[in-house]
Amino acid sequence: MESINSFKGYGKVDELEQEAFRKKTRKRLIILIISSVILVALIIGAVAGTVIHNRNNSSSSSSSGDSAPHTELTPAASLKAVCDATRYPDSCRTSIASHLSYSNTTTDPESLFKLSLLVAIDEVSKLATTYRSELRANAKDPREQRAIDVCGIVLDDAVDSLNESISSLEAAGGGKKTILSPAEISDLKTWLSATISNQETCLDAVEELNSTNSKAILRDLRIAMRNSTEFTSNSLAIVTKIIGVLANFNLPIHRRLLGSGSHIPDWVGLAERRLLQLETNKTTPDVVVAKDGTGQYKTISEAVAAVKKKSESRFVIYVKEGVYVENVELDKNTWNVMMIGDGKSKTIISGSRNYIDGTPTFETATFAVKGRGFIAKDIGFKNTAGASKHQAVALRSASDRSVFYKCSFDGYQDTLYAHSNRQFYRECDITGTIDFIFGYAASIFQNCYIKPRQPLPNQFNTITAQGKSEPNLNSGIIIQNSVISALDDLTAPTYLGRPWKNYSTTVFMHSDIAGFLSPLGWTEWYPNVEPPSSIFYAEYQNTGAGSSVAQRVKWAGYKPSLSEDEAGRFTVQSFIQGTEWLPQTDVEFQSTL
Numbered sequence: 001m002e003s004i005n006s007f008k009g010y011g012k013v014d015e016l017e018q019e020a021f022r023k024k025t026r027k028r029l030i031i032l033i034i035s036s037v038i039l040v041a042l043i044i045g046a047v048a049g050t051v052i053h054n055r056n057n058s059s060s061s062s063s064s065g066d067s068a069p070h071t072e073l074t075p076a077a078s079l080k081a082v083c084d085a086t087r088y089p090d091s092c093r094t095s096i097a098s099h100l101s102y103s104n105t106t107t108d109p110e111s112l113f114k115l116s117l118l119v120a121i122d123e124v125s126k127l128a129t130t131y132r133s134e135l136r137a138n139a140k141d142p143r144e145q146r147a148i149d150v151c152g153i154v155l156d157d158a159v160d161s162l163n164e165s166i167s168s169l170e171a172a173g174g175g176k177k178t179i180l181s182p183a184e185i186s187d188l189k190t191w192l193s194a195t196i197s198n199q200e201t202c203l204d205a206v207e208e209l210n211s212t213n214s215k216a217i218l219r220d221l222r223i224a225m226r227n228s229t230e231f232t233s234n235s236l237a238i239v240t241k242i243i244g245v246l247a248n249f250n251l252p253i254h255r256r257l258l259g260s261g262s263h264i265p266d267w268v269g270l271a272e273r274r275l276l277q278l279e280t281n282k283t284t285p286d287v288v289v290a291k292d293g294t295g296q297y298k299t300i301s302e303a304v305a306a307v308k309k310k311s312e313s314r315f316v317i318y319v320k321e322g323v324y325v326e327n328v329e330l331d332k333n334t335w336n337v338m339m340i341g342d343g344k345s346k347t348i349i350s351g352s353r354n355y356i357d358g359t360p361t362f363e364t365a366t367f368a369v370k371g372r373g374f375i376a377k378d379i380g381f382k383n384t385a386g387a388s389k390h391q392a393v394a395l396r397s398a399s400d401r402s403v404f405y406k407c408s409f410d411g412y413q414d415t416l417y418a419h420s421n422r423q424f425y426r427e428c429d430i431t432g433t434i435d436f437i438f439g440y441a442a443s444i445f446q447n448c449y450i451k452p453r454q455p456l457p458n459q460f461n462t463i464t465a466q467g468k469s470e471p472n473l474n475s476g477i478i479i480q481n482s483v484i485s486a487l488d489d490l491t492a493p494t495y496l497g498r499p500w501k502n503y504s505t506t507v508f509m510h511s512d513i514a515g516f517l518s519p520l521g522w523t524e525w526y527p528n529v530e531p532p533s534s535i536f537y538a539e540y541q542n543t544g545a546g547s548s549v550a551q552r553v554k555w556a557g558y559k560p561s562l563s564e565d566e567a568g569r570f571t572v573q574s575f576i577q578g579t580e581w582l583p584q585t586d587v588e589f590q591s592t593l
Helices: 002-006 015-064 075-083 089-100 109-138 142-173 182-207 212-246 270-277 300-305 564-568 572-577
Strands: 287-289 315-319 322-325 328-330 337-340 347-351 367-369 375-377 380-383 395-397 402-405 408-410 416-418 422-426 429-432 434-439 442-446 449-452 461-466 476-480 494-497 505-509 536-540
Touching: 075 089, 075 109, 075 212, 089 109, 089 212, 109 142, 109 182, 109 212, 142 182, 142 212, 182 212, 270 337, 270 375, 287 300, 300 315, 300 328, 395 402, 422 572, 429 434, 442 572, 449 461, 461 476, 461 505, 494 505, 536 564
Parallel strands: 287 315, 315 337, 322 347, 328 367, 337 375, 347 380, 367 395, 375 402, 380 408, 395 416, 402 422, 408 429, 416 434, 422 442, 429 449, 434 461, 442 476, 461 494, 476 505, 505 536
Antiparallel strands: none
């Protein structure tokens, strides 16, 4: 059973439980897909029509001095229309109505959206502060206690993402503006997606233990988390299906700015792009790290500790050539750090934490970053635990609008954990075995070299394992213009990926795929259990001996080909950027197809 156990992967649940869940949800998915188009059209028509009508009357009244009578939605009807766009309309109406009972009544969708955020914050905060201690009391061994500790970390992060969302909404409104810009909507969708992903990560940490007691804890945790996940999902659905659509009406119309040529995402400012273009010896860093003592610090962790918290200014750390054996973490308050090395094979950050030795997958990362705006250039991230130690992460990133340029990520199982938020990787080398690019983030990999390697005997490789857990999540793994080739002698069956969650989204496009790949292309998360039709797996105009789709899987959720418009949804411009994310810059990056 060693080969089976070693392949259980992060987040695997009991197979009988999962199969029962699939049988129950298949009919719901079919009904949901058929009805959603009609439902959303009706909702948008009702809400948008009312908003436009009210504003037209307001404009007419202000110019003529008369107040023409008109019919408008009542607060109850408006609430129903907005909540019908969510996956959990009953909990949406009930929870928001409880706030309306002691707040000003409103028919404005953005006001209702704000109330939904307040409801979610209350519930997630309660979960983070109270249930965590109850969970830990039920833990019977150190592994279970460490898993609960991970829950504490990510639930606090979930609260922070919600607070960020409400602060952003208040700043955008300023008491005057009532229509959010597409860029503001993109931010809100990203942060709400991160909130859901962090709650999922808590479940993952307990789920991977797969013991009798942990299953009981997991069952209790799912029950306790029901309201918090539903309320957050409701907020995400409202901003996606109602607020986002209203922004595209003439309220006002926002023009889409399509990029041409090659650029880097616009979260990188003018100063940063110059730094990315410069040779390392021509940069002027804020601090230097050197093992030989020629810098201000000998370890990277010491340099990170010197960064001012929540700084809006870029802080540059130059790490000289050498192997730095340490586990480094940039917390959520460490913003706008840029770390530059002497090359991905010269400046190496190395660790060996792993699951087999008792560390939860989430905590195995050699290098972990949460603070927004992180940039790494010419650095190697490595986990040396090896295949026998199973899950062992080299990099875990939850940094929103982060960039990894000319870096390497070296490991076996779970090498690169693109945990959450928006991430961009360019000209990077990534090696591994099982699920070695995985996570919940909206991540794009361009011009990268992706290299599966030989796993343990009787194992097989999966390059990706994507964790999109619900339809409105801003989440997916996109691999574009890259080279997928074997590292050394690879004889194990190897696949492009397997769907970790029910809405898993992964696309390979314009990439060169070598002949080592299994003709099936993809494999199931559970052996011989076809994934739900709600996943989105696709290939688009790939080349190479392994690119033929003739013998690919026949899943309902797999697309062997896409139209140009469909593929365009997964470019930087559309997928991680939003309409205001791509100024002209000097570092190459392809914004469109």
